[in-house]
Amino acid sequence: MTRQRIIILVAALAVAVILGLALAPKVDRLVSKSGPDGETGANVESAGKPLVGGPFTLVDQTGKTVTDKDFHGKYMLIYFGFTFCPDVCPTELQAIAGALGQLGDKAAKVQPIFVSVDPDRDTPAVLAKYVKQFDPRLIGLTGSPEQIAAVAKAYRVFYEKVKEKPGEGSGAAEDDYTVDHSSVVYLMGPNGEFLTFFAPGVTPEQMAQKIGSYL
Ligand code: NI
DSSP states (O other), X not given: OHHHHHHHHHHHHHHHHHHHHHHHHHHHHHHTSOOTTOOTTTTGGGSSOOSOOOOOEEEETTSOEEEGGGXXXXXXXXXXXOTTOSSHHHHHHHHHHHHHHHHGGGGGGEEEEEEESOTTTXXXXXXXXXXTTTOTTOEEXXXXXXXXXXXXXXXXXXXXXXXXXXXXXXXXXTTOEXXXXXXXXXXXXXXXXXXXXXXXXXXXXXXXXXXXXXX
């Protein structure tokens, strides 16, 4: 657990650095100021084109193939994780659900999306049961390992299978593993463009306020 938290924090910092570097030539002074709420990336939308996002082809929780274009016209609130995740993913998904609740009617413009980084176990059926625990609007996406690798790369998401207690006991099943992954919520615009992101621990209130400023 501790190891996962450290990796998540490091990965979140890496994303911030990547975004910062991508924008540095245009907004080097703006980026150095963080918002009053301590949220990272508060000013990254000011100028420049961060290298986050892009086309994807995945499978939703009903088994239907979907692409990024299916979500154009809406703001995508997109998070990567896996359904077996003990606490970080549920916490972030609860924050997303809470933010949508606070946005009220305006939430109709926002499509919350959970993308699995564990496609071997997270079948559409598994995702269907999982996402509805958080919010009926939440869409779960999975795909082939190659499709997941491609979308994770596009969104600068790190993930890695980690065997639980390697070499212990005789019952080491094939699916006895966890997945370390970066934990960042992205807000993308109606044309799929990157707008901002939320680091782990963001409150529903902070998220709703920031999203609301774009709607
Ligand atoms: Ni997780």
